[in-house]
Each structure stands twice: as C-alpha cells, then as structure tokens.
Amino acid sequence: MFAMIAIGEVNSLSYEDFLEIFGNVVEKCPLVTAAVWSARPFATLADMEARIAEFIDSLPAAGKAGILRCHPDLAGRDLQSGTLTAESEQEQVAAGLRSLEPADATRLRRLNLQYKERFGYPFVICAGLNDRAAILRQLAERFANEPQRELPLAIEEVKKICCLRLRRIVASDIKL
Amino acid sequence: MFAMIAIGEVNSLSYEDFLEIFGNVVEKCPLVTAAVWSARPFATLADMEARIAEFIDSLPAAGKAGILRCHPDLAGRDLQSGTLTAESEQEQVAAGLRSLEPADATRLRRLNLQYKERFGYPFVICAGLNDRAAILRQLAERFANEPQRELPLAIEEVKKICCLRLRRIVASDIKL
Numbered sequence: 067m068f069a070m071i072a073i074g075e076v077n078s079l080s081y082e083d084f085l086e087i088f089g090n091v092v093e094k095c096p097l098v099t100a101a102v103w104s105a106r107p108f109a110t111l112a113d114m115e116a117r118i119a120e121f122i123d124s125l126p127a128a129g130k131a132g133i134l135r136c137h138p139d140l141a142g143r144d145l146q147s148g149t150l151t152a153e154s155e156q157e158q159v160a161a162g163l164r165s166l167e168p169a170d171a172t173r174l175r176r177l178n179l180q181y182k183e184r185f186g187y188p189f190v191i192c193a194g195l196n197d198r199a200a201i202l203r204q205l206a207e208r209f210a211n212e213p214q215r216e217l218p219l220a221i222e223e224v225k226k227i228c229c230l231r232l233r234r235i236v237a238s239d240i241k242l
Numbered sequence: 243m244f245a246m247i248a249i250g251e252v253n254s255l256s257y258e259d260f261l262e263i264f265g266n267v268v269e270k271c272p273l274v275t276a277a278v279w280s281a282r283p284f285a286t287l288a289d290m291e292a293r294i295a296e297f298i299d300s301l302p303a304a305g306k307a308g309i310l311r312c313h314p315d316l317a318g319r320d321l322q323s324g325t326l327t328a329e330s331e332q333e334q335v336a337a338g339l340r341s342l343e344p345a346d347a348t349r350l351r352r353l354n355l356q357y358k359e360r361f362g363y364p365f366v367i368c369a370g371l372n373d374r375a376a377i378l379r380q381l382a383e384r385f386a387n388e389p390q391r392e393l394p395l396a397i398e399e400v401k402k403i404c405c406l407r408l409r410r411i412v413a414s415d416i417k418l
Contacts, residue, residue: 081362097305100308101301101304125277128278
C-alpha cells in the first residue's frame with residue numbers, strides 16, 4: 067500500500083497527503099485523522115498515537131458512540147459482500163472470521179444483533195489481537211456490561227486498532 | 243437518490259440506515275451523522291439541524307478544522323477527475339464551477355492555494371447559496387481574516403451546506 071515512512075516525513079506531509087495515508091486509521095473517521103494533523107509535529111510514533119487517543123477522548127459520549135457506529139459488524143454483511151474497507155477486511159480475515167463454523171457464525175450473528183440492540187452501536191474489538199474464540203468470548207462477556215462501562219471499553223479497542231494500523235505505515239521509533 | 247422522508251420516519255431508522263441516508267450531510271464526516279443519531283428523536287427537521295450544529299460546536303478547534311479538511315477544493319482536482327462525492331459534484335456544478343473562464347479558473351486555483359497555506363484547511367463555502375462571482379469575491383475577502391475569526395465563519399458554511407443537503411432528503415416541517 068505505502069512504504070513505511072519515518073515520523074519526520076509524517077510531520078512534513080500536507081494535510082491532503084496526511085489524510086490520504088492515514089485517513090482510515092480510525093475506521094471511516096477521516097475527521098479524526100484530519101483533526102490530529104493540527105497536533106503536528108509528532109515527536110515519535112507513540113506521540114502520534116497519544117494525540118489521536120487524546121482527540122478521541124475529547125469527544126462527548128455521542129461522538130465516541132458515533133465513532134463506534136462507523137465500524138462494520140464483525141463477520142457481517144460487509145465481509146460477505148466484499149464491501150469492507152481494506153484494513154477491516156485484512157483484520158477480520160486474519161482473525162479467522164471468514165472461515166467460521168456454521169454454529170459459530172450463527173452465534174456471532176445473534177450476539178452481534180443483541181449487542182447492537184442493547185448499546186446502539188456494533189461490537190468493536192481489535193481483531194488483530196484476538197482470535198475468533200477470544201472474540202466470541204469477549205462479545206458474550208461485554209454484552210453484560212452496563213452501557214457506561216461498555217463505551218470506554220469499546221473506545222479502547224478503537225485505539226488498539228488504530229495503533230496496529232499506524233504501525234503498518236509508520237516506521238518504529240525504536241533505535242537499534 | 244432517496245424519496246423524501248418525514249421526520250417521524252427518520253426517528254425510527256436504525257443507526258445503519260440513518261448513516262446510509264445521512265452519512266454525507268457533513269462532507270466525508272459520517273462520524274458527525276453517527277454521533278447525532280444519539281440525539282433522536284428529533285421534533286422537527288429544524289431540530290435535527292440544530293442538533294447537528296450543536297455537535298459540531300462541541301468539537302475542539304482541531305476537530306472543527308478537521309471537518310474542513312475533509313472537504314474538497316472548490317473547482318479542484320476532484321471536480322476535474324470526477325472523484326467528488328455526489329453531493330459536492332452537484333453543488334459545484336450548479337454553482338458554475340465546471341464552466342469557469344480560464345482567467346477565473348487560474349485565479350481560483352491561486353487563491354485556494356494561498357488560503358490553504360494560510361489556514362491549513364481548504365476554503366469552504368456553501369456553493370448552493372453562492373454563484374461563482376460571489377465565491378471568488380468571498381474567497382478573496384475571507385483570506386484576509388485572522389485565523390480565529392475565519393474558523394467559525396468556515397464552520398457556519400459547513401452548517402449551511404448540511405442544511406441544504408438535509409432538505410433534499412427530509413420533508414419540510416411546514417404544514418400547509
């Protein structure tokens with residue numbers, strides 16, 4: 067997609083190029099990326115991650131729920147029909163969500179629906195850090211949460227997804 | 243695109259359908275639409291507009307600048323290459339921006355560039371309420387503004403664009 071770039075190069079990008087490269091680090095929320103351009107220069111990749119997290123945290127609860135609503139269902143219609151973003155498709159396939167046993171697929175669909183009914187947004191989890199068994203387990207567990215407790219948990223997953231996506235684009239800060 | 247729908251129907255939409263229908267009332271910012279779903283039920287179309295405006299106003303300055311950065315240039319590359327959103331294309335063409343005299347096209351391109359240099363976001367104006375002469379005049383005028391004065395002016399234009407887009411989708415509240 068893009069060659070890895072160093073943080074110094076990131077800091078010199080126009081907002082248009084910045085958006086082109088980082089526009090989907092938070093799923094379908096280029097507004098977040100575009101806002102964080104204002105926070106340049108970033109000292110390190112970790113600093114860039116922190117600035118994105120800060121901006122997300124600054125949003126009112128409705129804005130946080132809005133971010134979650136921009137996410138697709140796990141193993142949902144978009145995965146079947148090939149209409150996921152490239153990033154989501156890669157993550158969901160790697161987590162084994164395209165090759166679910168029929169029983170697991172049915173269970174996931176049912177739990178997803180119940181979750182959306184309860185919270186008004188889809189279940190979001192960092193698929194890059196969880197296999198399908200862990201995803202199913204956590205979906206069942208998090209469904210039992212109070213809404214006030216669930217929203218920040220879901221937002222922490224958004225940040226994890228964002229960090230993994232960033233690390234596929236920006237070269238690590240670690241000096242060898 | 244969609245048949246006009248009444249505010250009562252809007253209130254009964256799932257967040258997925260709401261996003262599908264209203265996701266681009268703020269250009270490339272489905273996050274705004276998705277956030278405002280939390281504010282249902284809307285008493286009237288005017289109430290829906292007010293809730294969107296309220297959410298935008300609740301954003302920190304970087305978030306407001308972020309919204310502006312999600313907008314395309316007027317008469318820019320995306321208009322030439324056909325990569326505007328459907329809404330933007332319709333608005334820019336109606337304002338006469340596809341049929342600019344070469345001298346006006348050159349002037350607009352130069353002023354746009356200077357504006358982006360100065361403010362760090364593109365010049366946004368409600369093309370549906372301004373013809374090309376008014377757009378060129380306002381671009382030159384607003385370029386002279388202090389950044390602190392220009393940001394809220396540009397955001398008011400975002401709200402006007404949003405209102406016009408909404409009124410093409412939601413049936414008016416006016417009782418005859």
